[in-house]
Amino acid sequence: MRSGRQEDSEADLMESGQQCLDKRLLRRSFNAAAASYDATAVLQREVGKRLIERLELIRLNPRWILDIGAGTGATTRRLMQRYPRARFVALDVASAMLRRARRRAPLLQRLRCACADTESLPFAAGSFDLVFSNLTFQWVNDPERVFREIQRVLRPNGLLLFTSFGPDTLKELRQSWECVDGYVHVNRFVDMHEVGDALVRARLADPVMEMEYFTLTYRSARDLMRELKALGAHNIIVGRNRGLTGRQRWFAMEAAYERLRAAEGLLPATYEVIYGHAWGTQPVRQTVDRSGAIHVPLAELGRRRFRAR
Template identity: 55%
Template sequence: MTSPKRVDPNLPRLETGPETHPSLPERAAVRRSFDQAADSYDEHAVLQREVCNRLLERLDLTTIEPRVILDLAAGTGQASGALNRKYRKARVFPVDLSEQMLQRARRQGGWWKKLPAICADVTHLPIADDSVDLVFSSLGLQWVDDLDRCFREIRRVLKPQGLFLFTTFGPDTLKELRAAWQAVDERSHVNVFADMHDIGDGLVRAGLAEPVMEVEHFTLTYETADELMRDIKRIGAHNVTADRPRGLTGPKKMARFREAYEQFRQEDRLPATYEVVYGTVWAPRARNI
C-alpha cells in the first residue's frame, strides 16, 4: 500500500511563508489565530461540527473504499476520528497548519495515538505524488492564501480517480458583520470568501474532473454584536486578512459598529449568515497535465 511520505509525528513548526495579497488570509496570522483558539475551539465550533457531519454523510453516497486519506485542516480531529471509524482498513493522516490544534487533538488519546498527524501548509503538502485515495476538508479552504496552488497540490497527491470532498465558506458569509463595519470605515474587518464559481474554475484549472458544487445557508443568532465577535475569536476565525486593522478599535468606532449592526435585528436577536459551499471532484483516470 502506498502511503504519504515524510510524516513527522513531532509536528515541526513551519517557517512563515511569503506575504499574501492584502485581501487574502495572511498565513502566519491564520496559524497564530488557531494556535491561540485551540483550547476553546471545540466548545464554540457549533456550526463547524454540523457542517462536518453533513459532509461526512455525503461519503455514504459514494462507493469509494480508500486506503489512504488526508483530512486537510483537521483542527481538533472531528473528521479524522469519523473517517478512522468509517474506513477501518484505511490510514488517516490529519493535516493542519496549527500545531496547537493538532496537539489538542492528540490529548484526546485513544485512536489519535495511532494517527500520524502532519503540521503542514496545504499549498506545500509533504506527500508523495499519486498516493492518496481521499482528500477530505471541512471548512478549511477559506484560510488558504493561494487556492490555485492548493488545488494543484491536491491534484498531485490524489491517485487516478481519487476523490476530493470539501466544504468552504462563500461570499455571503458574515454579510451582516461586513455591512456593519462598512458603515464605520473602509478598512478590512471581515475575511473575504471565494465565490462558488471561482472555486469550481480553480478546480478545473488544477486538472480535477467534473466538479459538483452546491450551496447551503445557515444563520446563527446572538443577543449582541460583541457576543458574535467573541464567538468568532474563540474558534480562531476572526479577521486574518493582510490589510486588517492593527491594534485596538476605539470606543467611538465600536459604538458606531454596534449601532450599524442593530439594523439587522429580528425577534430580538442579531443574525449571522454563513454561506457553506459543498464540493465533490475527482482526479481523472490518468494524469494528463
C-alpha cells in the same frame, strides 16, 4: 518563518488587488484558539457531519485518507469510524490543534499528524485515495494552487470532498463595519463558481458544486465577536488596520448591527457553506525539447465537465 516564495506570492496578490491572508497570524490565531475551539465549533461540527453523510452516496474503499484542516480532530474521528480499516493523516497549520486531535482519536496507530501549509502539501504524488477538508479552504490565498497540490497527492480516481465558506458569510457583520469606516474588518470569501473554475484549471475531474445557507443568532454583536475569537477566526488580511478599534467605532458598528435585530430579539449571522467534490486524474504526459518548450499530447487537453447546482 515564511519562505521567499510565500512572500512573493503575498506581494503578487496585493499588487493584483486581491485579498491576501497573513499566514503567520493565521497560525497564531488557531494555536491560541485550540483550547476554546471545541466548545464553540457547533456549525463546524454540523457541516462536517453533513459532508461525511455525502460519502454514503459514493462507492469508495480508501486505504489512505488525508484530512486537511483537521483542527482538534472531531470530524477526523467521525471519518475513522466510517472507514475502520483506513489509515489517516490529519493536517493542520496549527500544532496546538493537532496535539488535541492526536489525544482524542480512536485507534491512534491509524492516525498520523502533519503540521503544514495547505498550499504546499508535504506528501509524495499519488499518496491518498480520499482527500477530505471541512471549512478550511477559505483560509488559503490561492485556491487553484491548493487544488493543484491535491491533484498531485491524489491517486487517479481518488476523491476530493470539501466544504468552504462563500462570500455571503458574515455579511451582516461586514455591512455593519462598512457603515463605520473603510477598513476591511471581516475576511472575504471566494464565490462558488470561482472555486469550481479553480478545480477545472487544476485538472480535477467532474467537479460538482453546491451551496447551503445557515443562520446563527446572537444576543449581541459582541457575543458574535467573542465566538469568532474562540474559533480563531480573526481578521487576518495583510494590510488590515493594525491599530486598536476605538470605543466610538465599536459603538457605531453595534448600532448598525442593531438595525438587523429580528422580531424574536436576536441578531442574525449568515454563513454561506459551499460543498464540492471532484476526482483525481492521471498526471499530464509531457515532454520538453532542447529549446525548453513543453509538448503535451492533444488527448491530454480534453476539457472536463463542470456542473454547478
